[in-house]
Amino acid sequence: MRITQGCFSFLPDLTDEQITAQVDYCLSRNWAIGLEFTDDPHPRNTYWDMWGNPMFDLKDAKGVMIELADCRKANPDAYIRINAFDSVRGFETVTMSFIVNRPAIEPKIAMHRTEVDGRSIRYTHDVIR
Template sequence: MRITQGCFSFLPDLTDEQITSQLDYCLRNDWAIGIEFTDSPHPRNTYWDMWGNPMFDLRDAKGVMLELADCRQAHSDTYIRINAFDNTRGWETVRMSFLVNRPAVETKLAMSRAEAHGRSQVYGLQTSR
């Protein structure tokens, strides 16, 4: 099973060169870059762990790639994503988010559905490796 979250998630994993191209695009648009990681890719898990602070003043993709390399070294068996934040409207809005690292064994997500009182449906989601 392949976790599909964010931009490009249905494509093959991006190479470092392709990641750098996407970072260049984000930085040309004056978007701040943030790196996050988790071992729980549940779709409702929106609070991933941050790797350092968002890079608001960065203008070169090489700086992000250095931080990404450090994050990959420290958390090689987790999901890592890059978020690009836009603040042109006065608040931080995620404009782009994409995975840049996956664990060797992907987390499996299984959905269950059951009948409940009053013909309502109850859904559950289980994760396992």
């Protein structure tokens, strides 16, 4: 099962050239870029580890790609994502997020549906390693 989180997750993996184009798009809108990684892709895991500090005031995607290469080297079997952060007052939120690295073998996540009181339905997820 392929983990589908963030933009572009239903597409084939982006090449470095395509990643660079997306980072250029983000930088053209003055969004800050951050890298995060995790080995736990559970849908409820929203707290990924941050790689370095967010990159404010960048003008060129090359800086992001250098950091991405370092993160990939240090965490080859992790999920790595790029977050674009809009720091304009009133927004101040992640505007774009997409996965740029996946482990060679992705864990499987099984979803279980259980009917409970009345017409309520509960869903649980299990990671199968």
